[in-house]
Amino acid sequence: MPVVRMGARCTVVELESSNMTGGGAATNSGIDFQARVGALALVSMLTDVADLGSFGLGQDGDVPLEVHFETADAVDDIALVLPRGRILIQAKNTVTLSSSVDSELGKVIRQIVAAYHEHRESGQYILAVSPFASARIRQDLKKLCNSYRLNQAGHSSNPLNQRENETLKAIREHIFREYEVISGSRCDVDIFVAILKATHIETLDIGENSIGERMAVTALSTVTDSEPMVMWRGLVATCLTLARNRMSIDQAGLTARFGALLPVKRSRSDSFPRPDDHQPALTLEGKVSMGREVVLGEDEDGRTYLAELRRFDDDGTRRVRFTGGFVDLSGGVRWRVLRRTATYSGMARELEDELATQISGEIVVIDADFGDIDDTPFAQAHAAGYQAVIEAATDPLTCLVCGCTISQDRAHSVEVDDVDHPYQVGLVHRHCLRPMHRIIGVVKAEAFAATPSLIDFDYKTWINQMRGGQGIWRSSRGSGNAGLLRVGWNPRNSGGTTGGWAVEYDLSDGTSRYVLVRGRVHRGNRRQAQQMAGQLSSSASEAAIKGDPMVYGLRGYSKRSIAVCADDPNPPEVVTHRAVQITEATVSAHSTSENYYAPLFYLSDHETGELFTMGEAPVLLTDPLRFEDVVANWCLAGVELPALISTTIVPTDHDFDLFMMRADSEGRAACVDPILEPVGGLISGFLVANFNEITKK
Template sequence: MGIQPTNAGIDFQQRVSAWFIICMLFEVDIENVLNLNINSSIKDITFESNDKIDDLVITSNNNKKIYMQMKRTINLSENEGSEFYSVCQQFVNQYLQNDIDDFAYILVTSKNSSNNISETLRRLLEGIRISNSFSITKEFNKNEQDVFRKIDRVIKQIYLDSTGKEIAEKILLEILRRTYVEIFDIENGQSYEKVVKLYLYNKINVDVNLFWSFMIKMALQLASARQTLNKKYLDKKFEDYLKKHKESNGNNELISIIGQFDSLEVRKDYILVLQNQQIDLLFNLKNEIQDSNKLYLIELFRFNEVGKKELRYEEPYFLTLTNGIKLELVYRSATAKGIERFISSKEYKDRFEEYDVVYIGSNDSDDENQFEKIHNDLLLKYLNEKSNCLCSNCGKAIFQEDSLLIEIDNDNCEADIGIIHKECLIPVNRVLGIAKMPSDREYKFLKNFDINLWIKQIKDGQFCYNGAKILNQSVNPLVVETDTNNLVLGSYCVKTLLEDGTYKFATRRGNIDRYSKKDAEDFVNELNEKIKTGQIEKNPICYSSKSFIFGNYTTLVSQLGGTEEYIECKKSEVVKYNESIAKLHNKCKNFYTPLIYLVIDEKPLIVNDMFPLFTNPLELNGYLDNFEKVNIKIKEYQVAIIRDDKEFCLTIMNLMNQGIRPIIDIKFGKNNEIIQGYVVHTMYEMMLIHEMKMQKN
């Protein structure tokens, strides 16, 4: 057992535990939540186990064990009485159990922990895993060397105390390769808790907040009783809450939302069509109704005696019968109930309230056709292969309560099944029923928002705003490097030595920039000239100590004030690029994205020649309220995602060429002035402005 946790620490631990219970319930792949290469979901979870690492033990479906020690806050310390020393002791002692199924020892903490733990140690351990040797430690800067020496000394001392032997380098490497640091900002109202709730939104049919609160209490009870929870028990416990999901494949988002089907209605089509004189003659209906305000409701068998579909549908609204008569469709349903529902709808009444409906039935048969059974099985196969919750017609995410489950069956498309927005329905779509989506008022403003895409992209994205949020101004310029050329894969990079003995690499969008040897040398010469000029003018080139913003001292002080220290750059040099160094220093996959924006009538929302984008979908309602206060009223819209930096750069270049300025997280004051936001400029634009100023001077 380690040091006794505080109440805040207990709450943090149970929140993390509750999240992993949810992951087990919905069969989320572990590697989608943790930075582990394991490719498996969770089989069972043990709370406060008898293992050396005891807070939480996860067993995967491939029988690998993941041990977690939770510390809401923790500092790097060699003191034997420190929490860090205690955690390392648990990790070493667990290793000494020689359990062949041990996969990872994880220190789970939050951003409240020291930067040496949450950032530096986390990156160092990742670098050691990638290189699979200690050779990478030669590339560590002064602070990284100091962090490594501390954990190195602590583990060596613990191993000696536990075994009476000096630790072999091979064993030390193996312990560090199994050691991970994972960050969860999951406390009340924090970013990761919002992600958890957003994930639950389309997974449950009860209130999200109540369900999340219940899971946290459940985790506390399990920990108090030191119990093990398995997937089978969890499914049974929640079958009433999740009855639509209990048989679903965890990788099948569509099935997890609309539920599992044993069969579908495939035998007949119930079609509503406009008046046709040929139909009048065929069914001797010419005296039925004298005026033209007439609709036919026709019941048709789909398969003939040899299993052939003889009804020929063409997009968007035509049906050709076996006798060659061509009809114009209004609606197509798999059931009579579906037609009745449409006829009672507002849409029908708005268009056809003055129309009379003539019913034309078919000779019914109770004998199931073997071809109908085969077609039913085929549709179920297609349905179970669906991996996302996107509209089959427009391709956009579905985030509304009532959508339509349809079969796609016409001459223009391959056979398929899926869900669509109600407004995306075309008459040839064969409506199978209503797909009821769970609702939660808290998130209703996220219309057609692709939750799963956002969760996937946000994990390693939006790095640039971490530094930008530190700046003193409410309105900040955001200079974007719009070079989308990914073909430059030089073998060299640029390293700058700082006065404290550490170093920084030149980066582009959060990752080490790669150059040809000549370009690297030219850039180094330019940097060293700036460093020399700054020293002469007593305005040195620096990096800020926390956010690592680069610039001259005067500029950094004006932007950051006294919130950070400023570390002077001493010299830049060309070094060879290698993947281990990149893994150690690369910050993200996407620097600017993901971002969301609003779409109205299939076009991006533009406000006074400005393109509003937003970093946090959960805060969108606040921005919409702000817009309304300055008389910018937005009613019918969809929420779209810019998923990566390449799409972002292409989008903003296109808009800026039209004179439209992108602004991220924009808010307006009472006089319609901008009072908050990141005003986007391209690097090329800023260079032109600089050149114009130089010419004037």
């Protein structure tokens, strides 16, 4: 393996203060944004790894039965029909705070109030906006709605700053006015609170190359063997057509429309492959062969035999005994088991795949004609028991041997049925298959064939962690940073913060923000917040005197010399800092990331468990869909990879901190998304090291 040169010139990223930016193009039309929101709902209908909760369009586990566009409802952009009721969505790419009756916000409030008047307690309304919408909506209005859901007293027990009070005043005027017009009666405080409690503000970053689009494409990659981006664009185009024609679509219609791209689509209640006598897919249907054993074995003299054996005696006992890697036959004959299947066709497939290359000499075939022994009472009873076990499986894509997730084409469905182990049925990786496993069938999963190196990747966990994650990697790329970047990981921030106070700062453009650490509002007690506000004010004054004032831009809170870039040439200057009271609603509305670093995944040798490194640096990756391309780049640079690669997801920032603590204790930095020159030098990616060590240098 070549020595990977880590000494290239790097850009220093002030990691702990950077903010998230909206991915994708800066301009998306309203209708395109609406179509993309609808397409997220369709993704949840098509895949098992994502639901409406994954995208912020409902609760965890919610999957729509139907999606309606341009409906007759008051909130009319999108209606999601669920088993528990309906969710009405108004999608606005950009919307600003305004007290005008005819403003975009005024119209949205009119729609929500009308919907509430019609549905009362049963309504749930989502105002979905892009990152380009006003912070007054994305943050202030979201905080107000969250405040009333968390506490009936709402803002009376939740402190508001001047900007939030202005937002509250404008929203209150809209709601009181519209309710009186629609209902003919005056609005009271209880109705006002009920309307805000039923309203959810969700910021969806779903433009081109955004985090939301990456989540959707990753989810689709698990159900199609075609390019998942093509399917995503097809879903968006479908939603555009449905909206234009004021139509709806259900599960059957969606599957019919995209059936050609869904060779492995399965219902949510089905989880296992069909047996050998059916076309392989990800469902288990029809009769399973339970009456026979087809064994490829080797005797003590090295001769190889293939025999079909009757599995059950007339009283239901097993006629053949499997133990210790051997099968015991009548007359004291014993073979070492080379492979064991449920049918002859299954054994033929195994021989065609790779098994024949492991056998030297001829195979002696012992013919037998047992008729249809699968119809015998004990075979049928065993088949029924088998079916009951697989239907009760809660996590069917977990390998019975290694316990890892299966993301591999042509994995085996097996029975573990021998003297030495408890009875089990389920799936195993191809490399985890053991000779004593009784093979029922294979999982033909062409979607996994597109990423053959990712054999145990947990897509469901990945999708669930993606929303609100990877704040640093998104903000660094979105702010125009390119090439090799050095980022500072601060172990002091690993514990998170609590408290009812934070630091707010005003900007020269009239807006205000909270101090964030790892994309979260930094909390503390009153004294801590006052000390931090004083320290930041002093630092800002010193920076201004030196002609390099503190500003806030795409690269977050930083000096102007660091913040200015082509996409953000004039970021507003920081004016004042102050300690302010906050609540949980403040944190929820103004935080930009649930996880600043995570999710990521790292690699290890499947056989030895050894961590994969480059130049002593452990490697972490941010996108499973780019994995094959990244691996190809490494191979061209002469990097040697393990024959079988295992992946481990780092799901949360807490897990990332533990990972970095181990690396830091060994004096090592981590390398994220490395791309190499042909001679092995790093030309792109992130080098993550202890922030304190970087500042010392």
